[in-house]
Amino acid sequence: MVKYQEIAKDLRHRILNKLYLPGEQLPQEKEMCRTYNVSRITIKKAVDEVVNAGLVIKRRGAGTFVKAVNDDAVKELSMVQQFTGFTESNTGKSISSEIIRFEIVHPSAEVADKLQIDKDGFVYDIIRARYADKEPFVVEYTQMPLDIIPGLKRDVLLDSIYHYIQSGLKLKIQSAHRAIRAMWPNEVEQNYLKVDTSFPMLEVEQVAYLDDGRAFEHSISRHRSDKIIFKTLSIRA
Amino acid sequence: MVKYQEIAKDLRHRILNKLYLPGEQLPQEKEMCRTYNVSRITIKKAVDEVVNAGLVIKRRGAGTFVKAVNDDAVKELSMVQQFTGFTESNTGKSISSEIIRFEIVHPSAEVADKLQIDKDGFVYDIIRARYADKEPFVVEYTQMPLDIIPGLKRDVLLDSIYHYIQSGLKLKIQSAHRAIRAMWPNEVEQNYLKVDTSFPMLEVEQVAYLDDGRAFEHSISRHRSDKIIFKTLSIRA
DNA sequence: TAGTGGTCTAGACCACCGG
DNA sequence: CGGTGGTCTAGACCACTAA
Known part of the structure; x- marks a missing residue:
């Protein structure tokens, strides 16, 4: 791990362990340069990481200050920093999948446009229901180009497509663009998720990209609203 | 505007105008240094802005490449860069508010914890219904500490609280932590938003922070699901 | 192995905040 | 006004990719 990440980790730990209190000013950048024995740009990069983690705020002319974030929120911020911003009530549970549809088709005009193919x-046109400890919580509709993700088989769908893409195909996932809405469930979702017509669903539509810029996945996930919360952090430019 | 922002703007325009095509490699950093006559760190900062805008991808050892993002998504990305990630079907409409409740109370234990007060x-304990061209689209439940936001009056609530905070009180808003869920509407929401018991709602719970680190607002917004989409972009660290 | 972006330095000047 | 963080330089070395 490089210097600025080490320093950022140290700053995070100091804040989480209340060595720096909410509202308190952090040491100035020049002083941190002496403390950690690095240049000022390195300190800046370290502090910026902590800003983006949502723990502190910088003000030109004034200093850097610890945000008054409550403890529960702080714990979740470390989760938000992960790739997904989802808090599912599934941690520690065993995830399994049921394949509802697995076909190869031409993409619809809309999906072709979104994937730019x-x-x-x-x-592939895939529909899966996913279970946490045999409790159904989401139905996923996925399309992926055959020539980017070759060799998809049923056993991959039963396990994790993302694991196959990264470990099997050695591809790297770079980013995801998402749109979130609330919806009613359709008949398929009512059946698999065991909810009635009026049960509210959280829909997440996603286009995901590899590190060469190609879009490799379009998916729509319809979640039981009692099983998922989406968390996010926005910082004003 | 500073150099790296000018360069970032130029790169964005070139990509949006297809001077750089999807999948195409951008000029290498050293070449850009010559083109724009700046140092490499400045180029790096400019390109990083475009990465965070979701338009390009950098790979060490390979180069910088334009993402295959479809045109509609590109347009919305510039919106996502704004502070809010919301796409309401309200652009160009006149927003008005109806005050349902406006009281001063002690905070609940939960709100006190979330605001760290x-x-x-x-x-303040505020409930407002908000209208776009007389069409109701959201009910907002807001709590704000009296000592951070003094002097709140009914006419401010009818206009914009954020405008009062920034222009009237000269405070600066730095960030917002949000949690998004799907829900049924309660009786108040059913009445004001003119929806029935089973109509799905998108709830956004938010804690917002000033640039001195203090939390100044806790709010819960319940949106008609046909009037709002929440958009977000996540990039893997 | 050649070429890419990632990290880091030591220092300079500037914009902004607060007393 | 002194002190803060923001930007920028010219250069060095490193880690990684691709051929």
């Missing part, structure tokens, strides 16, 4: 190409 | 202090 040709309408004449082929995509 | 004393339970013996006072907070």
